[in-house]
Amino acid sequence: MKKALPSQKAVFIYRSQGEVRVWNLFDEVLEAANKGLNKEPGDSLRESIVYRKLYEWMSRYYKEGTTEDFLDDLNAALYSIRYSKHILPLDLIPSETGYPQSGYIAELDENLEPEAFAADDFSKLLSSGKLKRLKRCQVEHCKKFFLGPPQRKWCSKSCGSAFRVRKKRKKDSL
Numbered sequence: 157m158k159k160a161l162p163s164q165k166a167v168f169i170y171r172s173q174g175e176v177r178v179w180n181l182f183d184e185v186l187e188a189a190n191k192g193l194n195k196e197p198g199d200s201l202r203e204s205i206v207y208r209k210l211y212e213w214m215s216r217y218y219k220e221g222t223t224e225d226f227l228d229d230l231n232a233a234l235y236s237i238r239y240s241k242h243i244l245p246l247d248l249i250p251s252e253t254g255y256p257q258s259g260y261i262a263e264l265d266e267n268l269e270p271e272a273f274a275a276d277d278f279s280k281l282l283s284s285g286k287l288k289r290l291k292r293c294q295v296e297h298c299k300k301f302f303l304g305p306p307q308r309k310w311c312s313k314s315c316g317s318a319f320r321v322r323k324k325r326k327k328d329s330l
């Protein structure tokens with residue numbers, strides 16, 4: 157069982173395959189979204205829908221930000237997720253009183269449609285504030301999302317050199 161980090165403001169708890177866990181997959185969601193760019197032969201249909209939908213949410217947020225329309229659509233996609241009241245064991249969520257607290261846990265089993273699953277993952281990343289630093293790689297064949305400072309234009313070292321080579325070629329051909 158993974159403990160909630162004390163510095164973390166929002167704690168997301170879910171049940172999957174009968175087990176209650178703390179959700180802490182922020183980096184993994186970004187990676188999964190980038191998988192939505194290309195369908196890999198090993199991905200199941202469900203996985204490929206989740207990845208593609210995640211990339212769509214990222215792209216839309218990147219263009220639009222948190223507009224009312226955007227949040228309406230996100231909330232509509234989240235609507236089918238069921239929540240259950242749960243008394244949270246102290247080893248999962250420590251409490252100030254020393255007694256287990258109650259909370260709501262998301263039921264994320266395999267019956268949940270992949271669209272709702274993707275919206276749920278995206279909404280957690282969004283509400284964490286991490287997407288403030290969301291950038292899209294400027295290399296044409298890449299377009300991966302990453303988190304970085306405002307001046308960064310590419311997702312990786314190899315994309316950085318590809319970008320510089322292209323820029324130089326453009327300059328030389330003028």
Ligand SMILES: [Zn+2]
Pocket residue numbers: 293294295298299300310311312315
């Ligand atoms: Zn890139």
